[in-house]
Amino acid sequence: MAEAEDCHLLRSKYKAISAFLPYAVWQAQDGQLGMLGMFFYAIRASRKLKFIWHRTDQHASLLFSKASAHTIVLASPHFRWHSSFAGEDLFQQWAAATSVVLCTEEVTWSVVNTLLQVAHQSNLLPRITIRLWSWLTKWPSLPPICFGRFLGTFPHVVKAVRGLKDIELLKSYLLLVWSEWGPLQSSDEMCTLIHEDFDGVGMGHHRRGLIHRLDHILNQLDQGLVYLQQYNPSLSRYDLHTMEQQYRQLREVLLDVERRMYTPMITLICILTPVEIPRILHSVHQSFSPISILVSWQED
Amino acid sequence: MGEETAALLRVLIHKIDNTTFGHNAPTIPQWNGPPHTIVQVQAMLYASLAASLLSAFLAMLGKQWLNQYTSTDIRGTAIERSKNRQRKLDGIVAWYFNYVIESLSLMLQGALLLLGCALTCYLWEINITIAFVILGVTSSGVLFYIFIIAAGATSESCPYQTPGSHAICYLRRVLHSAASAIAPAFGNAFRRSRIAKTIKWYQWCRSNNARPSVKTMVLGVPSAFAIDVYHLGRVLIWPLTVPLVSLACGAANWLCGASSTTDQRLDQQTTMLELRCISWMLQISLDKAIHLSTLEHLATMTVFTGFDPTLIADCFNTFVSCIRVGVNNHEVVIVQGSEQLAMLSAQCFFNTTSHLLVTDPTSNFLKDMRQRYIKIFPAQVKFHGHQSYHTMQAAHCLFVRRQERRSFQWSDYKPSAHEHTIVAHSLVKVAQFKYWQQLKVPRLILRFALHSLSQDPPPPISVIADCLSIIAIDLGCDISDTGAMVSDERYVRIWQVNTTLTLN
Numbered sequence: 001m002a003e004a005e006d007c008h009l010l011r012s013k014y015k016a017i018s019a020f021l022p023y024a025v026w027q028a029q030d031g032q033l034g035m036l037g038m039f040f041y042a043i044r045a046s047r048k049l050k051f052i053w054h055r056t057d058q059h060a061s062l063l064f065s066k067a068s069a070h071t072i073v074l075a076s077p078h079f080r081w082h083s084s085f086a087g088e089d090l091f092q093q094w095a096a097a098t099s100v101v102l103c104t105e106e107v108t109w110s111v112v113n114t115l116l117q118v119a120h121q122s123n124l125l126p127r128i129t130i131r132l133w134s135w136l137t138k139w140p141s142l143p144p145i146c147f148g149r150f151l152g153t154f155p156h157v158v159k160a161v162r163g164l165k166d167i168e169l170l171k172s173y174l175l176l177v178w179s180e181w182g183p184l185q186s187s188d189e190m191c192t193l194i195h196e197d198f199d200g201v202g203m204g205h206h207r208r209g210l211i212h213r214l215d216h217i218l219n220q221l222d223q224g225l226v227y228l229q230q231y232n233p234s235l236s237r238y239d240l241h242t243m244e245q246q247y248r249q250l251r252e253v254l255l256d257v258e259r260r261m262y263t264p265m266i267t268l269i270c271i272l273t274p275v276e277i278p279r280i281l282h283s284v285h286q287s288f289s290p291i292s293i294l295v296s297w298q299e300d
Numbered sequence: 301m302g303e304e305t306a307a308l309l310r311v312l313i314h315k316i317d318n319t320t321f322g323h324n325a326p327t328i329p330q331w332n333g334p335p336h337t338i339v340q341v342q343a344m345l346y347a348s349l350a351a352s353l354l355s356a357f358l359a360m361l362g363k364q365w366l367n368q369y370t371s372t373d374i375r376g377t378a379i380e381r382s383k384n385r386q387r388k389l390d391g392i393v394a395w396y397f398n399y400v401i402e403s404l405s406l407m408l409q410g411a412l413l414l415l416g417c418a419l420t421c422y423l424w425e426i427n428i429t430i431a432f433v434i435l436g437v438t439s440s441g442v443l444f445y446i447f448i449i450a451a452g453a454t455s456e457s458c459p460y461q462t463p464g465s466h467a468i469c470y471l472r473r474v475l476h477s478a479a480s481a482i483a484p485a486f487g488n489a490f491r492r493s494r495i496a497k498t499i500k501w502y503q504w505c506r507s508n509n510a511r512p513s514v515k516t517m518v519l520g521v522p523s524a525f526a527i528d529v530y531h532l533g534r535v536l537i538w539p540l541t542v543p544l545v546s547l548a549c550g551a552a553n554w555l556c557g558a559s560s561t562t563d564q565r566l567d568q569q570t571t572m573l574e575l576r577c578i579s580w581m582l583q584i585s586l587d588k589a590i591h592l593s594t595l596e597h598l599a600t601m602t603v604f605t606g607f608d609p610t611l612i613a614d615c616f617n618t619f620v621s622c623i624r625v626g627v628n629n630h631e632v633v634i635v636q637g638s639e640q641l642a643m644l645s646a647q648c649f650f651n652t653t654s655h656l657l658v659t660d661p662t663s664n665f666l667k668d669m670r671q672r673y674i675k676i677f678p679a680q681v682k683f684h685g686h687q688s689y690h691t692m693q694a695a696h697c698l699f700v701r702r703q704e705r706r707s708f709q710w711s712d713y714k715p716s717a718h719e720h721t722i723v724a725h726s727l728v729k730v731a732q733f734k735y736w737q738q739l740k741v742p743r744l745i746l747r748f749a750l751h752s753l754s755q756d757p758p759p760p761i762s763v764i765a766d767c768l769s770i771i772a773i774d775l776g777c778d779i780s781d782t783g784a785m786v787s788d789e790r791y792v793r794i795w796q797v798n799t800t801l802t803l804n
Binding site for chain 1: 741751767
């Protein structure tokens with residue numbers, strides 16, 4: 001079935017394939033992983049946002065209690081974490097599985113995908129520990145069709161990540177959720193975030209990293225809708241237009257912050273003697289804001 | 301007689317050579333026996349007597365046969381005794397016992413008619429007045445008999461039913477079905493008739509002052525007639541072909557049955573006997589305990605070879621007798637004390653219906669059953685709150701439209717292992733049928749598979765095999781089992797390769 005690689009056929013039969021999952025998990029318990037492997041292969045080949053039949057959700061708790069950590073991690077992005085079945089127990093089972101699972105590329109994006117979906121749930125968001133958030137820093141390449149990326153850009157998720165006060169994590173988060181495969185749900189929130197959290201001379205390399213990412217996305221968007229639809233057929237012209245607007249705005253904001261940071265610096269450098277320039281540059285590396293640079297210079 | 305023949309020969313010889321007997325010319329012998337009328341009368345009387353005696357003889361034999369039928373010649377459980385009775389009943393039907401017994405009364409009636417005719421003829425010669433009296437009585441009897449045959453044929457509720465009225469009813473049904481098959485064909489053929497069109501065209505031309513060519517008309521009619529005959533022949537042959545085809549199919553089935561092994565035939569015969577026996581017990585008995593034990597036995601059966609669809613109606617009737625349907629809220633309430641019977645009858649109803657659905661989906665019985673079902677259980681009926689909920693909901697889904705199946709849930713379905721096995725087996729049949737029909741298995745059945753496979757501990761292996769079969773059917777695979785009643789082994793055919801679906 002999965003060998004056919006016919007995503008339309010697989011999509012039309014997603015209910016039957018989902019009904020196989022309990023049996024595949026049961027077989028995996030006995031060490032027979034073939035059916036489970038085939039199941040995940042079918043999920044990937046289907047290119048469907050939510051491949052697992054929503055009827056399977058009600059059995060998720062039982063399946064999670066029987067399945068191995070690897071299975072839980074790989075299957076969890078495909079369950080509906082926004083449905084009523086997703087309780088704290090299921091989240092704890094998943095969190096426990098992430099702590100013991102071997103880290104591979106597939107596992108990483110599965111964990112991150114689930115993490116972003118879980119973060120969207122206001123009842124589960126406070127339960128996410130810093131250890132789980134740290135999966136974002138592994139920078140997995142999320143697939144074009146990723147439900148976690150869609151849910152992970154909602155304003156309350158952005159606020160939660162900002163609340164961690166970890167600039168590396170925040171940057172990783174933005175690098176993950178910014179993509180050419182779907183519009184953002186809270187670009188205004190992100191603009192504010194850039195203004196407030198990424199200003200300062202010391203944030204320069206973070207900003208450059210983000211600008212580089214945005215440049216790449218905008219280049220991809222320039223390739224046109226037909227090109228993008230090869231990987232994500234659900235994209236529409238409206239989505240493309242929205243994405244172009246959003247990412248150009250974000251890039252403008254980043255460049256604006258960048259300009260704002262370096263204009264007083266350049267002015268200062270112009271009036272300084274050549275002897276003082278190395279000292280100023282040394283101070284730049286020591287401090288993070290233009291005010292502190294000015295203070296240190298005046299003190300000297 | 302010998303002398304008479306010799307005299308006739310002498311006459312012939314005398315005609316050839318008149319010197320043979322000299323002057324003693326032989327003469328044709330004169331009849332010196334009883335008059336012809338007397339001979340005819342006596343023939344009728346003796347025929348009447350013989351018919352009476354024969355009917356008396358057969359009646360005595362019939363009495364013996366019936367004694368043998370009613371005798372208890374086997375001891376054992378109710379099921380065994382019932383099977384024995386059913387075997388005898390089947391023999392009675394197969395050997396046309398009822399026709400033989402009914403022929404006795406016909407023979408007596410014939411004997412009485414002969415007696416009346418004989419007496420009338422005899423007395424006609426003696427005294428016409430007395431003969432008229434006898435003739436009047438006999439005629440009155442015949443007229444009365446004709447009247448009761450006609451009355452019996454006219455009304456089914458008429459108490460004066462006779463074999464004659466049954467025969468007329470049967471003939472009427474046959475003629476009616478034949479007429480209903482042929483009449484539309486005739487009507488259709490007439491509407492499309494070329495001759496009619498040709499004549500209409502000619503009339504139209506004349507009424508519109510056109511000048512139709514007589515040659516066209518003359519040449520057109522024979523060819524139109526030939527085409528009409530061809531079409532008419534075709535539409536008439538088709539209704540006649542259908543019974544022949546069904547007869548041929550029956551013969552082919554019989555031949556196929558004959559080619560099967562003796563063991564298989566015996567198994568089939570036993571199953572058929574059991575099913576008929578069950579049907580009879582459900583129809584005849586009013587005892588709830590007997591119904592319960594009969595349905596318990598039926599619930600254990602998974603093979604329905606030679607299955608009579610009336611069994612579905614019997615199970616349905618039993619279920620209906622156990623419930624009350626609310627007029628306003630359409631809520632089904634089980635009569636107190638009938639819970640077990642309701643559950644079993646629902647299960648048997650579902651099993652038998654799903655079997656018929658697969659074996660004969662176009663069955664008229666199924667159509668009638670659907671109408672009857674919908675009449676009692678409308679689409680919005682609620683089966684909540686009792687043991688037979690899931691089974692009855694599954695059966696409900698066989699009869700209602702897809703939109704009305706959505707509310708159905710398996711989440712609290714926790715059947716016994718046996719019930720689970722039976723329901724799963726039936727659902728595989730329904731899944732197979734629905735896949736043939738719509739190229740997809742209904743969600744309800746897939747939800748059953750998902751629910752069953754998600755159970756902890758896992759269900760029996762045959763249920764797992766059935767659930768996997770359901771999924772495989774929806775994925776477009778051919779499923780074949782090993783032929784066992786409830787097999788643990790199924791094979792799924794993918795790219796012409798048999799792959800084991802479950803490992804025992």
